[in-house]
Amino acid sequence: MHEFSLTDNLIDLACEEAFKAGIARLDKIIVQVGALSGISIDSIEFAFGILRDKSEITNTSELVIEKIPGTGICTKCGKEIELDRLFLYCPYCETTTVNITGGKEFILRSLEGKTEGENHG
Numbered sequence: 001m002h003e004f005s006l007t008d009n010l011i012d013l014a015c016e017e018a019f020k021a022g023i024a025r026l027d028k029i030i031v032q033v034g035a036l037s038g039i040s041i042d043s044i045e046f047a048f049g050i051l052r053d054k055s056e057i058t059n060t061s062e063l064v065i066e067k068i069p070g071t072g073i074c075t076k077c078g079k080e081i082e083l084d085r086l087f088l089y090c091p092y093c094e095t096t097t098v099n100i101t102g103g104k105e106f107i108l109r110s111l112e113g114k115t116e117g118e119n120h121g
């Protein structure tokens with residue numbers, strides 16, 4: 001499963017960033033997933049539930065997923081188009097030459113957690 005290794009890398013990255021920031025425990029890991037990324041959010045959540053236990057930094061973390069809509073620009077008429085799946089088609093001029101400008105993301109957007117010694121919450 002593709003999503004399993006993506007989530008594994010994501011957790012490694014989150015731990016690395018938390019370590020750099022002096023965060024001992026992450027409350028939230030906020031990720032952006034594009035509509036055209038081909039990534040199944042259900043699978044990411046499933047994998048996260050299993051893989052978060054591999055580190056004490058992440059074993060109580062919550063995964064927050066922000067969905068990014070797919071967008072493209074038609075190379076013929078220049079109009080911006082919303083794409084909800086990987087089907088490149090311009091409804092204005094009916095061409096299929098559309099450049100994808102957004103929606104393929106799989107990004108660690110931000111982390112929330114407590115630094116060591118901090119004692120509120």
Ligand SMILES: [Zn+2]
Binds near residue numbers: 075076078095
């Ligand atoms: Zn067009």
